[in-house]
Amino acid sequence: MGPILRSLFLLMCLLISGCGYRQPVKKYTIGYDPTWFPIEVGAQDKQLLAFSIELLVEISKKENLSLSVVERNWDNILQGLREKQYDGALSTLRPYAFNVDRYTFSNLYLESGPVIVTPTKSDVKNVSQVQSKEVAIIPGSTATVLLQKYPGVLLRSYDSIPLALEAIVKEGVDVGVLNVLITQKYIYNLWKSKLQIASAPLTDEGIRLLTLIDEHPVFIKRFNRGLKAVKKKGIYQKLLKKWGLGPDGKEIKNIDAKLQALMLQLQKS
DSSP: OOHHHHHHHHHHHHHHHHTTOOOOOOEEEEEEOTTOTTSOOTTOHHHHHHHHHHHHHHHHHHHTOEEEEEEOOTTTHHHHHHTTSSSEEEEOOOOOHHHHTTEEEOOOSEEOOEEEEEETTOOOOSGGGGTTSEEEEOTTSHHHHHHTTSTTOEEEEOSSHHHHHHHHHHSOOOEEEEEHHHHHHHHHHHOTTTEEEOSSOSSOOEEEEEEETTTOHHHHHHHHHHHHHHHHTTHHHHHHHHTTOSTTOOOOTTHHHHHHHHHHHHHTO
16 A cells, blocks of 8 residues: 555544444343242332343443343243344343353342341341251242251241241241342331341342353443443442332332333333
């Protein structure tokens, strides 16, 4: 390339850059299951969806991502991902070794694991302190497997979280190890002066974005980066509170209309 052509080429690059030229933004489609099976969400399924959609809106702003969502049933959401009907999925699947061979997992964006619940005056703060104590659990929960590692624990099974919490308050059961999402709501509304959540979630259960292994590494990277930025700015905690998923556990009025508005906002991202 001669000096004149080289100069013209450089001038053209400067003009394109000066005009704010940007490469087309790739649109990513994300599948979701509105029941969030198999984690327990109680009557908070729509609140959790609204939180997830608004979180995606905020991440899309931070990372200049174009996102859309599509609803799927719990039993075929991963099949749709494997068939490449969409680019990613919001999933409760946990990153066990046999899963990371098939999927790339984002960082956890909402925790749902069991937490230790105690009377407000108790000094129990971690699971190693529940040995030789009566512990309220829900049959079939991951807390059962977790507590098997600790000899001397006396498990007391209850059919629901409200009954388990009542047993701690009224029947003298020492502690509970119960799902954080539902537990914090009941404590706030019914037992705020008598019970407390004494630990962070004890497992890595929750919701993540996942893609097929090595299919969209840049997408996962940008999602994680956007999630980190949203948390750093305090937006994440505000969204938890807004949608009643924080310790206040409030009910949300007109949730369907608000969800529809959020969906439209995400489509415009």
